Amino acid sequence: QVQLVESGGGLVQAGGSLRVSCTASGRTFVMGWFRQAPGKEREFVAAISWNSWNGGSTFYADSVKGRFTISRDNAKITVSLQMNSLKPEDTAVYYCAAGRPGAGSVERAPLYDYWGQGTQVTVSS
DSSP states (O other): OOOEEEEEOEEEETTOOEEEEEEESSOOSEEEEEEEOTTSOOEEEEEEEOOTTTSOOEEEOTTTTTTEEEEEETTTTEEEEEEOSOOGGGOEEEEEEEEOOOTTOTTOGGGEEEEOOOEEEEEEO
């Protein structure tokens, strides 16, 4: 059993930046971020796998490419999501997830085994 603890998030004006982080209690293969806005389904944001030879492959939803950056510290078993140029539509509860989805399936939430409690990100216009 792996526990995920998120930190960061908060309130920021449009165009600003925030960083959310997630620390795992055990080693995982793929760590990712999903978000869920009120009245909407949970959606994929970004994910990072662990490769010993290049540090990991990254994956992003089209809506955040070029604005968000995911990274991980394998020694600390931590994944972070740096969010720049935030928009009001980025407002949501952000969830950290961990599991072993294949490279072609990182956006599929049911393939993740472990989830954090969620952290609120609010972007005001």
